[in-house]
Amino acid sequence: MQKQRLISPFAPYSRRRTSNVIRLGLASFTRSDVYHFLLTLSWLNFLLLVSVVFLATNALFGLLYLCGGDCLANARSGSFLDSFFFSVHTIATVGYGSIYPKTDYANWIVTLESLVGIVGTAMITGLVFARFSLPTARVLFSKVAVISPYNGIPTLMFRTANERHNLIVEAQIGVTLVHNETTNEGHFMRRFYDLELVRKRSPVFALSWTVMHPIDASSPLYNATPESLQAEDAQLVISLTGIDETVSQTIHASHIFTADEILWDVRFVDILSLTENGFRRVDYRRFHDVEPVGLSNK
Template sequence: MRFRVTRLSKKQKQRLQPRVNIKIRDGQFHVEGMGAWYSYWRDPYHLLLTIPWFGFIVMIAVAYVAINATFALAYLAGGDCIANARPGSFLDVFFFSVQTLASIGYGAMYPKTTYANTIVTIEAMIGLVGIAVMTGLAFARFSRPSARVIFSKVAVITPYEGLPTLTFRAANQRRNLILEAQIRVYLLRDEVTAEGEAMRRIHDLKLLRHQTPSFTLSWTVMHVIDQFSPLYEMSAESLVQTNATLVISISGIDETVAQVVHARHSYGAMEILWNYRFVNILHHTDDGHRYIDYQYFHEILSLDETN
């Protein structure tokens, strides 16, 4: 059997040279250097959808000024081709470009040569395309569905029905419903295979209830640590040694926009506390009604202190 060795070109090596560093801080993985091997400028559509609104507006403003400045220079190159514009005035032809690009047409300045009309035609076409693109991007940013789900600051391992149980809380911060909500919990940790190869392995954690018809207020997520659990016979020290991380993913249909929304969270090894329990947030009034007090949503109690 023959094997072919593929050699990378110089350009391919330059693209692969920058390293992506994985560091562990507070028990969580942090990936650094992502921008070194991948630039968002290669995917401008994704960049314009993901940057904050301030950055989006700044980029649009810079592009708008640059386009008008370019056409202003083109008009200046044509000499005295714009009526009522001062000869050689960059400001006059710049603002004429603004009027043309936005299809304002005040009528005070207008093209008077074939060269100027040609540039105006090109700029008008670019203006139509630019308005369509910017409108689509703005609408995509506004209409992008998002969930406002809060998670408890820590996860705890507490007894439930006589078995240690991993528990954390989630709550819907909006006043609407997330229909057919589903939650998945994954355990990521470093392991060594039988062949001695180190790898980062992902385990699915089975939950007592992984879905609900409507996620309205709060959700206490529970995973029983029995002999079938990946967390079986693990301790706080072994979680740190294996760089364990819990990754949570929630998805459902937002009843307001009728679109699928997602939320995710993660807990590092230092954020999984043993022998603690959450403070009860469900209370009863004197007349028999129930209410939830989110003031204690993140509060926990040590089992050693309560016993």
């Protein structure tokens, strides 16, 4: 009997995003996606897009003024530049006054352009404010996760740190193991298993947090090996949420560890120490460093 292959909506789960997933039967872009698209553009691309729309709009109205013939006082006959710059003065409400409409046709175009200018200015102002006020997280994750003994139990560990000099209040972190499975009926699936953590909540996340999952008999990683994780295309999906104390808004951060980023029989070097004055010191230069189990931290 030929095995039936059922593809989960999450398979394959890319390393950082699902852009390599081919989605059939869904609209690629809708009107409701425009706002999301404008918020997620980089600042450079956003400013370039605004500039192109501004120039194109004024060029269009400049052509409309040209179509009206000699409808602008003090403008050179047939001059696109005069019509274009008059459009810029109108839509930006500059109003230098050297060129002005002298026909009903020109006044109606000015009325329409003024309306477009008011609406456009309001929309761009709202987008700029939304982009500035969008809450973002600066959370650092270690480049690798490690599996090493902790209190005699093999334990999965990775580090995360708050890169800002403030607090993330009520921080919560979740770790999910994602890997391929084939059922007894021969169905291929991408399965998700939540991992139990030693501590999944931090009331105040300020410096560094080592997240730990003990690999006991109840763990989905029990009896796992580097080879089995590679064969199953295993990934650890990390999700962190909390409240930024500065803006009092919820922030999100995520990360993915692939199977080759999970190191065995090594541990993270110690980055916490005390100065002679009694201050705590965190050496983020060694945040990603690991050493074989059995060596003393230096």
